[in-house]
Amino acid sequence: MSEHKPVPGHRADYRHFHAIQTRWMDNDVYGHVNNVVYYSWFDTAVNHYLVASGVLDIERSPVIGLVIETRCNYFASVAFPDQVDVGVRVAHVGRSSVRYEIGIFKEGEDSAAAQGHFVHVYVDRESRRPVDIPEAMRMALAAIAVG
Known part of the structure; x- marks a missing residue:
C-alpha cells in the first residue's frame, strides 16, 4: 500500500490566523518545539476563533466540541523564540x-x-451526547470553510 507524501500548504490556503509566541518551555532537549505543543496550538487557534466569533462561551455554552481525531505532519523545525501564525480552515461540516x-x-x-x-x-x-451544530456556529464555520 502506498500513501502520498504530505506536502506543506501555504498561507493563502487558510481563512483565519491566530498569532502565538513560543515559550522557552516549549523547546525539548532536541532544541525545537516538542510535538505535543503543536496540538495545543491547534486547540488554542480553533477555540479562540469560536470564542471571538461569539459562538462559544467556554464556561456556559450548552453545546461544546470534543476532539475525536487528530493528526499532524511536520516539515520544518520551530523553536523558541519563534512566533508562529496558526492558520485555520474548515474542510467539512x-x-x-x-x-x-x-x-x-x-x-x-x-x-x-x-x-x-x-x-x-x-x-x-x-x-455528552452528540447534537446538531447550532445555526450561529454553522455560520461562523462557513466563514472559514474551504471547498
Missing part, C-alpha cells in the same frame, strides 16, 4: 461534527512548518 485543518507558519514564512487536522464532535455539555 456534518450534522454534529467539524473537520478543522490547521497550518503552523513561522512568522513571515509562506510555507507551513507543520499542518494537520482535528475533528470536533459537538455534544450537549451535560449529557
Whole structure:
C-alpha cells in the first residue's frame, strides 16, 4: 500500500490566523518545539476563533466540541523564540461534527512548518451526547470553510 507524501500548504490556503509566541518551555532537549505543543496550538487557534466569533462561551455554552481525531505532519523545525501564525480552515461540516485543518507558519514564512487536522464532535455539555451544530456556529464555520 502506498500513501502520498504530505506536502506543506501555504498561507493563502487558510481563512483565519491566530498569532502565538513560543515559550522557552516549549523547546525539548532536541532544541525545537516538542510535538505535543503543536496540538495545543491547534486547540488554542480553533477555540479562540469560536470564542471571538461569539459562538462559544467556554464556561456556559450548552453545546461544546470534543476532539475525536487528530493528526499532524511536520516539515520544518520551530523553536523558541519563534512566533508562529496558526492558520485555520474548515474542510467539512456534518450534522454534529467539524473537520478543522490547521497550518503552523513561522512568522513571515509562506510555507507551513507543520499542518494537520482535528475533528470536533459537538455534544450537549451535560449529557455528552452528540447534537446538531447550532445555526450561529454553522455560520461562523462557513466563514472559514474551504471547498
